[in-house]
Amino acid sequence: MPSLRPLFLLCLPFWLALSASAADLTLEAHLIWASNESSDPRYLPAPADLSGKLHQIYKWNTYFEITNQIRSVPAKESRDFRMSDKCVLKIKNLGDSRIEVNCIGQGKQVSKGVHTVTPGQWVVLAGNAKNNTAWFISLRPVDASLATNRQ
Amino acid sequence: MKQQQQHLKLQAWVDGELPDGEARRLAALVAEDTAAQALVSELRALQAAMRGSEMTRAVPDSREFYWSKIQRQIEREARQAPGAAAAAPLSWLRLWQRIALPLAAVAAAACVALVAVKPAPPRAVASPGDEIMATSEAMDTMTYHDQSTGLTIVWLQDKNAAAPADATSIQDDNSIDTD
Numbered sequence: 001m002p003s004l005r006p007l008f009l010l011c012l013p014f015w016l017a018l019s020a021s022a023a024d025l026t027l028e029a030h031l032i033w034a035s036n037e038s039s040d041p042r043y044l045p046a047p048a049d050l051s052g053k054l055h056q057i058y059k060w061n062t063y064f065e066i067t068n069q070i071r072s073v074p075a076k077e078s079r080d081f082r083m084s085d086k087c088v089l090k091i092k093n094l095g096d097s098r099i100e101v102n103c104i105g106q107g108k109q110v111s112k113g114v115h116t117v118t119p120g121q122w123v124v125l126a127g128n129a130k131n132n133t134a135w136f137i138s139l140r141p142v143d144a145s146l147a148t149n150r151q
Numbered sequence: 152m153k154q155q156q157q158h159l160k161l162q163a164w165v166d167g168e169l170p171d172g173e174a175r176r177l178a179a180l181v182a183e184d185t186a187a188q189a190l191v192s193e194l195r196a197l198q199a200a201m202r203g204s205e206m207t208r209a210v211p212d213s214r215e216f217y218w219s220k221i222q223r224q225i226e227r228e229a230r231q232a233p234g235a236a237a238a239a240p241l242s243w244l245r246l247w248q249r250i251a252l253p254l255a256a257v258a259a260a261a262c263v264a265l266v267a268v269k270p271a272p273p274r275a276v277a278s279p280g281d282e283i284m285a286t287s288e289a290m291d292t293m294t295y296h297d298q299s300t301g302l303t304i305v306w307l308q309d310k311n312a313a314a315p316a317d318a319t320s321i322q323d324d325n326s327i328d329t330d
Contacts, residue, residue: 053300103307111286111307120301127290127307138302 025093026072026144027117031083032136033129034060050122050138060134070146073099083137097141101125117141161187165194 032046034054043064045051051063066084073079078092078100090102097117103110103125115123117140125137163169164177181187212220286292291308 053297053302056300057297057302057304109286110290111292111305113292113305115303122300122302124302124304125307126304128309 023095024072024074024144025097025099025117026070026142026146027081027091027099028068028070028140028142028146029081029083029089030068030136030138031066031087032138033064033066034058034062034134034136035064036061036132038062040064053122054136058134063136070142072144087135087137089137089139091139099139101139103137115139157187158190161190162194165191165198 030046030050032050032054033043038061040062043066046054046063046065054060054063069081069083071079071081073091073093075093075095078090081089081091083089086106088104090104092100092102094100094114098114099117100112100114101123102112110127111125117123119141121140123139125139127135129135160169160173160177161181164174164181167174169177181191286307289310291310293306293308294303295306296303
C-alpha cells in the first residue's frame with residue numbers, strides 16, 4: 001500500500017489557499033425610510049449609528065427602519081434579501097469581500113452593481129420616494145455568528 | 152561484602168575453578184566451618200539438579216564445522232549487502248516519495264509566498280471596486296463615498312426628475328416603494 005502522505009502534503013497548501021478565499025460572507029441589510037415627519041407609529045427609528053451617519057449627509061428629519069436582515073451568503077452563491085413586499089436584493093458572494101447586488105423594485109431591475117464590502121463600512125443604495133421622502137438600503141459585513149438566515 | 156566474596160570463592164571451589172593452593176585453603180575452611188559446609192552442600196545439590204535436568208542438543212556437525220558454516224554465511228551476506236542496495240532498481244514508491252516530497256515543499260513555499268504578497272482587500276475609502284453594471288432604462292446612478300461616515304452611497308435617480316438627489320429638492324417619484 002503506497003504511502004499517501006506525499007500526496008496529502010502536495011494538496012494541503014492548495015486546499016488551504018482555496019478555503020481561505022472562498023469564505024462565506026454574512027451581511028446585515030437595513031431598509032430605511034427617510035422622512036421629514038418626526039414620528040410614524042408604523043415604524044421604529046433606524047439604528048442610531050446608521051441614522052447618525054445619514055444625518056451628517058442628508059437633511060431629512062427622521063430615518064425609520066422598515067426592515068432589517070442578517071444573512072449568510074456562501075461563496076459563489078446568491079441569496080435573496082427581501083427588504084419589503086416590493087423590494088428584493090439578490091446578493092451574490094463573488095469572494096474576496098466582493099458582492100454583486102441586484103436590486104429589484106416592484107419586480108423590475110432597478111440596478112445591478114459590484115461592491116467591495118469592508119467591516120465597519122456601509123454600502124448604501126438610495127433613491128427618492130413619494131412626498132419628499134427617500135429610501136435607503138444599507139449593507140455591511142458582520143460577524144457570522146449574527147446570521148439568522150430568515151427571509 | 153567479605154561474606155559475599157567468601158560465598159563466591161566457595162562456589163568456585165565447588166565448580167573446581169580454583170588453583171590448587173586456594174582450593175586447599177578452602178577445603179580446610181569448609182572442614183572447620185559448619186556454615187560453609189551447609190552452603191557447599193546446598194551448592195552441590197543445586198549443581199547435581201541442574202546437571203540432571205539440562206537439555207542436551209545434538210549438533211549434526213562437529214562444533215568447528217558448524218561454526219564455520221555460520222561464519223561463511225555472515226561473510227557472504229556482508230559482501231552482498233552494499234552491492235545489492237546499489238544495484239536494486241528504485242521502486243516506484245521510493246521514486247514517488249523522492250519526487251512528491253520536494254514538490255510538496257515547493258508548493259507549500261509558493262502558497263506561503265502567494266498569501267504573503269497577496270494585496271489586502273481594497274478599503275472602501277475610494278471604493279475602486281464599486282461599479283454599477285446595469286440599471287433600468289429610466290434610472291441614472293451616482294456613486295460617491297463619504298470618508299467621514301464611511302458610507303458608500305449609490306443614489307438612483309429617475310431620469311425624468313430634473314432635480315438632483317438632495318433632501319431640499321426631492322421630487323415625487325416612486326422607484327422603490329417602502330410600503
